[in-house]
Amino acid sequence: MSEQLDPWHDASRLAARLAGDDALLILAIGAEQWCARCRALRPAFDAIAAAAPDSETWLWLDIEDHTEFIGDYFPENLPVLLAYRGERVLLHRLIDDRAGPLDELLAAARAWPAADGSADPGIRRRLLVADWAPAPQR
DSSP states (O other): OOOOOOTTTOHHHHHHHHOSTTOEEEEEEEOTTTOHHHHHHHHHHHHHHHHSOTTEEEEEEETTTOHHHHTTOOOSSSOEEEEEETTEEEEEEEOSGGGOOHHHHHHHHHHOOSOOSOOOOSHHHHHTOTTOSOOOOO
């Protein structure tokens, strides 16, 4: 079972998990406050993530709450699913009714041996920084 890590609180653990050349990162970007499709998708994403193998790292990033990780990347539509194996972008796709069920997309991302040609928005690179977060205020 894969543990869902939080980029705010688990920066060093995330960096360690993602450092390998074959590390699989499955990442959803949404905006739960104003995107109905994102709110509907989140429970399914969390359920699939909870059942995923420990070799996979699953993250849900909210476009408003996780801007430090998302950087300048702003998708035209939400929610977006990205999958990385090491540095390669395996999947970069809008999740909508035409995309098929979420678990089918994820199965394809797990099986694809090469990148799909999508540009890398740099999110994985930012998540590899183990000590980006400032020390907690007391």
